[in-house]
Amino acid sequence: MVNLLLMVSVFAISFIIGYLLISRVPTRLHTPLMSMTNAISAVTILGGVLLFADDTTTFEKWLGASAIALAAFNVVGGFAITDRMLKMFKRKEPHS
Template identity: 60%
Template sequence: MPDLLMMLAVFAATFAIGYLLITRVPSLLHTPLMSMTNAISAVTIIGALMIFAHQTGVLEGTLGAVAVVGAAFNLVGGFVITHRMVHLFKKSTPPSPPAAIHDSRKQAEDGRLRNDDRRSNIGGQLR
């Protein structure tokens, strides 16, 4: 029983702390926030690893292995994509544009903008 109380206390305390901290995250960062917390929920990998600390039959071993794969995917994928996202957010730079690292997709987009010679009706009106 003291164990149960302790676990409930851990749940309540971290939920409360999480709640207080996350209400202060600006909506600007809500997507990376969700992506990161999603990666945090992959902490289940601990449980999956613990399965193997005991003797496992074929069924337990297989299910455990699938759980490890899923959790590892969630963990690594979640943090890597959050990393990419938070690095997209940049502050305004002073007038002289620095030779910033250009995203490859952005360059492709630029190229398409220049090469695009089809004109819409609005373009026609402007000429």
């Protein structure tokens, strides 16, 4: 029960702090923001890795490996695209 309470409060606190921080993000950064949070949601990759902390059947191994690969695709791709996008926002130096 204590454990459940802890998990619920982790969710609630993260949601509230996240909400407060993100509501201050200016409109023009909304696409990069979504792209970055998208990468963060691939934190499920930890769950995929943790599957292999116990013994796995062949079936579970395949599912686990697929989950890890897809989450890795999401996390690496998400951060890389966000970076490319934000790089474009930089004012380029005038050509001299």
